[in-house]
Amino acid sequence: MKIGILAIGDELISGMTQDTNSSFMARELSAEGWQISGILIVGDDGQLIEKGLAHLMGISDAIIVTGGLGPTSDDMTTESIAKAFGLTLYTDEAILSRMKEGFRAFGLPWADTNTKQARFPEGAVIIDNPVGTACGFSLERGGVIIAVIPGVPREVHRMLPEGVVPLLRKTFGETGETRRRRTIKSFGLTEAEVAKRLSDLDIGPGIEIGFYPRFPENHIVVTARGGSEKEVDERLGRIEEGIVERLGKYVFGYDDDTMEGIVASILTKRNMTLAVAESCTGGLITDRITNVPGSSAFLERGVVVYSNRAKTELLGVPPEVIETEGAVSETTALLMATGVRDLAKADVGLAVTGIAGPTGGTEGKPVGTVFIALANDTGSFCRELHFRWDRRRNKEMTAQIALELLRRSLVGIDIHG
Amino acid sequence: MKIGILAIGDELISGMTQDTNSSFMARELSAEGWQISGILIVGDDGQLIEKGLAHLMGISDAIIVTGGLGPTSDDMTTESIAKAFGLTLYTDEAILSRMKEGFRAFGLPWADTNTKQARFPEGAVIIDNPVGTACGFSLERGGVIIAVIPGVPREVHRMLPEGVVPLLRKTFGETGETRRRRTIKSFGLTEAEVAKRLSDLDIGPGIEIGFYPRFPENHIVVTARGGSEKEVDERLGRIEEGIVERLGKYVFGYDDDTMEGIVASILTKRNMTLAVAESCTGGLITDRITNVPGSSAFLERGVVVYSNRAKTELLGVPPEVIETEGAVSETTALLMATGVRDLAKADVGLAVTGIAGPTGGTEGKPVGTVFIALANDTGSFCRELHFRWDRRRNKEMTAQIALELLRRSLVGIDIHG
Numbered sequence: 026m027k028i029g030i031l032a033i034g035d036e037l038i039s040g041m042t043q044d045t046n047s048s049f050m051a052r053e054l055s056a057e058g059w060q061i062s063g064i065l066i067v068g069d070d071g072q073l074i075e076k077g078l079a080h081l082m083g084i085s086d087a088i089i090v091t092g093g094l095g096p097t098s099d100d101m102t103t104e105s106i107a108k109a110f111g112l113t114l115y116t117d118e119a120i121l122s123r124m125k126e127g128f129r130a131f132g133l134p135w136a137d138t139n140t141k142q143a144r145f146p147e148g149a150v151i152i153d154n155p156v157g158t159a160c161g162f163s164l165e166r167g168g169v170i171i172a173v174i175p176g177v178p179r180e181v182h183r184m185l186p187e188g189v190v191p192l193l194r195k196t197f198g199e200t201g202e203t204r205r206r207r208t209i210k211s212f213g214l215t216e217a218e219v220a221k222r223l224s225d226l227d228i229g230p231g232i233e234i235g236f237y238p239r240f241p242e243n244h245i246v247v248t249a250r251g252g253s254e255k256e257v258d259e260r261l262g263r264i265e266e267g268i269v270e271r272l273g274k275y276v277f278g279y280d281d282d283t284m285e286g287i288v289a290s291i292l293t294k295r296n297m298t299l300a301v302a303e304s305c306t307g308g309l310i311t312d313r314i315t316n317v318p319g320s321s322a323f324l325e326r327g328v329v330v331y332s333n334r335a336k337t338e339l340l341g342v343p344p345e346v347i348e349t350e351g352a353v354s355e356t357t358a359l360l361m362a363t364g365v366r367d368l369a370k371a372d373v374g375l376a377v378t379g380i381a382g383p384t385g386g387t388e389g390k391p392v393g394t395v396f397i398a399l400a401n402d403t404g405s406f407c408r409e410l411h412f413r414w415d416r417r418r419n420k421e422m423t424a425q426i427a428l429e430l431l432r433r434s435l436v437g438i439d440i441h442g
Numbered sequence: 443m444k445i446g447i448l449a450i451g452d453e454l455i456s457g458m459t460q461d462t463n464s465s466f467m468a469r470e471l472s473a474e475g476w477q478i479s480g481i482l483i484v485g486d487d488g489q490l491i492e493k494g495l496a497h498l499m500g501i502s503d504a505i506i507v508t509g510g511l512g513p514t515s516d517d518m519t520t521e522s523i524a525k526a527f528g529l530t531l532y533t534d535e536a537i538l539s540r541m542k543e544g545f546r547a548f549g550l551p552w553a554d555t556n557t558k559q560a561r562f563p564e565g566a567v568i569i570d571n572p573v574g575t576a577c578g579f580s581l582e583r584g585g586v587i588i589a590v591i592p593g594v595p596r597e598v599h600r601m602l603p604e605g606v607v608p609l610l611r612k613t614f615g616e617t618g619e620t621r622r623r624r625t626i627k628s629f630g631l632t633e634a635e636v637a638k639r640l641s642d643l644d645i646g647p648g649i650e651i652g653f654y655p656r657f658p659e660n661h662i663v664v665t666a667r668g669g670s671e672k673e674v675d676e677r678l679g680r681i682e683e684g685i686v687e688r689l690g691k692y693v694f695g696y697d698d699d700t701m702e703g704i705v706a707s708i709l710t711k712r713n714m715t716l717a718v719a720e721s722c723t724g725g726l727i728t729d730r731i732t733n734v735p736g737s738s739a740f741l742e743r744g745v746v747v748y749s750n751r752a753k754t755e756l757l758g759v760p761p762e763v764i765e766t767e768g769a770v771s772e773t774t775a776l777l778m779a780t781g782v783r784d785l786a787k788a789d790v791g792l793a794v795t796g797i798a799g800p801t802g803g804t805e806g807k808p809v810g811t812v813f814i815a816l817a818n819d820t821g822s823f824c825r826e827l828h829f830r831w832d833r834r835r836n837k838e839m840t841a842q843i844a845l846e847l848l849r850r851s852l853v854g855i856d857i858h859g
Contacts, residue, residue, distance in 0.1 A: 035652075036652075036654060037465075037468075037481075038468055038478040038480070038481060039468060039469065039472045039478070039652065040465045040466065040467070040468030040469025040470070040471075040472055040478075041469065041652065041654050041663065042465075042654070043460070043462065043465045044465070045460065047483070048454075048457045048459075048460045048461070049457065050457070051454075051455055051456060051457030052456070052457025052458070053457070054457075055456045055457055061455040061456070061457075061485070062484075062490065063455070063482060063483065063484045063490060063494060064454075064455060064482070064483040064484075065480060065481070065482045065483075066464070066480065066481040066482075066483075067479075067480045067481075068478070073479065073480060073501060076497070076500070076501060077480060077497075080493070080494075080497040083493070084490060084493060235456070235458060236458075237458060301746070303725070305732075306729070306732075307725075307728050307729050307731065307732025307733075307737070307741075307744075308720070308724075308725025308726065308727070308728035308729040308732065308744055308746065309725065309729040310725070311724050311725035311746045311748075312723070312724050312725040312726040312729045312837075314724065315722075315723075315724025315725065315746075315748070315798075315837070316724070316833065316834055316837070318799070318800055318801065318833055319801070320724075320748070321748050321749070321802075324724075324746075324748045324749075325748065325749045325751070325752060326745065326746055326747055326748055326749060326752035326756070327724075327725055327745070327746030327748070328743065328744070328745050328746070328756075329718070329725065329728045329732075329741075329743055329744030329745070329746070330743055331728075331732070331737070331738050331741045331742065331743055331744070332738070332741075332742045332743055332786075334742070335742060335743035335786065339743070339745075339756075369749075369752065381732075382735070383735055384735065384736070385738075416733065416735055417733055420729075420732070420733070
C-alpha cells in the first residue's frame with residue numbers, strides 16, 4: 026500500500042518551523058510495511074491544498090493530512106478538503122458539547138470561533154483526539170482513504186497509532202501477518218562500526234533492519250513479520266540475540282529505554298544512592314537523571330562547582346592541586362568524585378570537569394578536553410576524553426559518557442575499555 | 443515569485459533521516475521576499491520524481507531540487523529530470539578532469555561510476571559545488587527555472603546562497619527592494635494574549651508580521667520592505683516600537699537572544715555573581731546558564747539539593763522548617779535562595795523547589811506546585827506557581843520563569859506582577 030502525506034501550515038513553508046511530524050509518520054508507516062509515495066508540505070492556501078491533494082490522490086492508496094485544524098480563519102484544511110470533494114460541512118453537536126464541557130472544566134472562556142472545530146465534511150468518520158481539542162476525521166474518495174489530523178506533534182504522536190493506523194489496517198485488510206518491532210539502543214560505536222559488526226548477520230526471512238543515528242546514540246530497529254505470534258517472537262528473538270552478541274557492551278537498552286532511565290532503575294532496585302559533581306556539564310547530568318520519575322529515591326544531591334572556590338569549599342579539592350595540575354585534570358576529577366561521594370555519604374560519586382569551549386583551551390589542554398571520574402566502595406577511576414564539537418555537543422557527549430560509565434560500573438562491565 | 447522545493451531520497455521518505463534542507467531553504471528564500479509554493483519529498487523513484495516535478499511546475503516560477511546526485515545507481519535525479527523534459531545527457535569533460543584531479547589530490551582511488559557525476563542534461567548551466575564532488579545545474583523549461591543541487595546539508599548551505607539565489611535574482615530581476623527581518627521574543631503571555639495586545643497595531647505598508655509560538659516563549663517576526671535602507675529601517679523601527687510598547691515587560695530579547703544569554707550578559711557587564719539552588723528542576727537552570735560561553739565569569743556555583751539532608755547541610759534550611767512547612771514551601775524556597783547566596787558569597791541567589799510529578803503531590807500541594815525564590819542585596823522574594831503539564835514541561839517552565847524573574851530583577855522590572 027502507498028501512502029501520501031500532506032502537511033499544511035504557513036509556518037512550515039516559511040521555514041520558521043521544521044516539520045517533524047511527516048518524518049515521524051513516515052517511520053511509523055514504513056514499519057507497518059507500507060510505502061510512502063510522497064510528503065508534500067503546503068501553506069494555509071485553499072487552492073494549493075486542493076492541488077496538492079489531487080497530486081497525492083494520483084499516486085497513493087491513502088493520504089494522511091496534518092495541520093490547519095485550528096479555530097482561526099487561517100486554518101482552512103477541513104474547508105479545502107470538503108471543497109475538493111464537493112462535500113458540505115455539518116456541525117457535530119455531540120463533539121461541540123464535549124468541547125464546551127472541556128473548556129468549562131479547565132476554566133477557559135468559550136469563544137464562538139471554536140465551533141469551527143466541530144464542523145466536518147458530510148459522511149466523515151471522526152478520529153478521536155485524546156490529548157487536544159480538534160478531532161480528526163477520515164473519508165473515502167475514489168478508493169483512496171483520506172485521514173485528517175491536527176498538526177500538533179504531541180497529538181500526531183497519539184492519533185497516528187491510535188486512530189489512523191488501525192483505520193488503514195481495517196480498510197486495506199489485515200494481512201494475516203503478525204508484526205513486532207524492537208529497537209536496540211547502542212552507544213559508543215559509530216554508525217559505520219555498528220554496520221561493520223552486523224555485516225555478517227544472517228538476517229533471514231521476515232526480518233527488516235534499519236539504522237537510526239540519534240546523536241550521540243545509534244539505534245537499530247528490527248521489524249519481524251510472520252504468520253503467528255510464535256513465529257514472529259522466534260524470528261525477533263534470534264535476530265536480537267545476533268545483534269546483541271555482535272554489539273556486546275555497547276548495547277545499553279531497548280525500545281523506550283534511556284541511558285538515565287537504565288541507571289535510575291538499577292540504582293533504585295539496589296537501594297543505592299548517587300551524588301554528582303559537575304563542572305563543564307553545568308547540571309546537565311543531574312537534569313537528565315531527574316527527568317526520570319522517582320529519581321529522588323537515589324539522587325542524594327548534585328553540585329555544579331563552576332568556580333575553583335566551589336571545588337575547594339564543597340568538595341575539598343586543595344587549591345594547590347588546582348594551582349599545579351589544573352581545575353581540568355585527572356587529580357581534580359578524582360578528588361571531585363570522592364569528595365562529592367563523601368559529602369553526600371552516597372554509594373557512588375560521579376564527577377566531570379572539562380573545557381566545553383569555545384574559549385578556555387591551552388596548548389596542553391585544548392577545548393574539548395574532559396575528565397570523567399567515578400568513586401564507589403571499590404575505589405575510584407578516571408577517564409580522559411577529547412572532543413571537538415561545539416560547546417553544547419561537548420556538554421551532551423560528556424554527560425552521556427558519564428552516565429554510560431556509571432551504567433557499566435553498576436552492571437559490572439569493564440569501564441577501562 | 444513562487445518557488446517549489448523537490449527533495450529526493452529514499453532515506454527521507456522512510457523517516458530514517460529528517461529533511462532539514464527544505465526548511466533551511468524555505469527560510470532563506472522567504473527572506474528574499476519569495477514565496478514557497480510547496481515542498482515535496484519523494485524517494486529515489488524515476489516516475490515519482492517526474493510526477494512531482496510536473497506538479498510543482500504547475501504552481502511555481504522556479505523549482506529547486508535537492509538530492510539524488512550521488513555516484514550510485516540509486517541516484518537518478520539527473521536522469522529523471524532529463525527524461526521529464528526530453529533532454530539527452532552529455533559528459534562535461536572539464537568537470538570530469540577536475541573531479542579526477544580532486545580524487546588524486548586527496549589520494550582517493552578513482553572509480554568509473556563517478557563519471558556519472560559529470561553528466562548533465564544538454565543545455566544545462568553548471569552550478570559550482572565549493573565543498574563537494576557533485577556539481578549542480580540549472581535549466582529553463584516553459585518559463586520555469588529548475589535548479590538542481592546535491593542533498594548534503596553542508597553543500598546546500600553553500601550552494602543555495604552562492605549558486606542558486608544569485609541565479610534566481612538574475613533571472614527574475616532584482617526587485618530593487620531592501621528587506622530586513624527582526625524577531626521580537628516575548629515570554630509570559632499566551633499566543634492569544636500577544637495577538638490581542640497587538641490587535642490595534644497600525645501595520646502600514648511594507649510590513650509583514652508573523653507569530654511563532656516556541657514553547658514556552660512567543661516570538662514575533664517582523665519583515666520590513668522598502669526602496670531604501672533608510673525607508674526599511676524607519677518602517678522596522680516604527681513597528682518594533684509599537685510592538686514593544688504593547689508587550690512591555692514581556693519582551694525579553696531580539697533575534698538570536700536567549701533568556702539565559704540575556705541574563706548572562708547583564709551579570710557579566712555588571713561584574714555580578716550568581717549562585718543557584720535547584721530541587722525540582724534538577725540542574726536544568728544551571729545547564730541552560732552554562733550553555734552561554736563565558737558563563738564561568740558570573741556563575742559561582744549551583745547545588746541540586748534533591749534530598750532534604752542536602753537542603754539542610756548545604757543551605758542551612760532547618761529540618762523543623764522542612765518538617766512543618768514542607769520541602770516544597772515558600773519558607774524553604776526563601777531559605778534556599780538566601781542560603782545559596784551566603785554559601786557562595788554571590789550577589790544573587792536563585793532557588794526553586796516544587797513537585798514535578800507525576801507522583802508526589804498532596805491535596806494541599808498538588809503536582810505542579812512550584813516555589814521560585816530570589817535573594818539579592820535588597821532582600822528576598824518568592825513566587826508560587828501551579829503547572830499542570832508532564833514532568834519535563836513542568837521542569838522547563840519552572841527553569842524559564844526562574845530565569846525570567848532573575849532578568850526582571852536585574853533590569854528593575856517589578857517582579858511581583
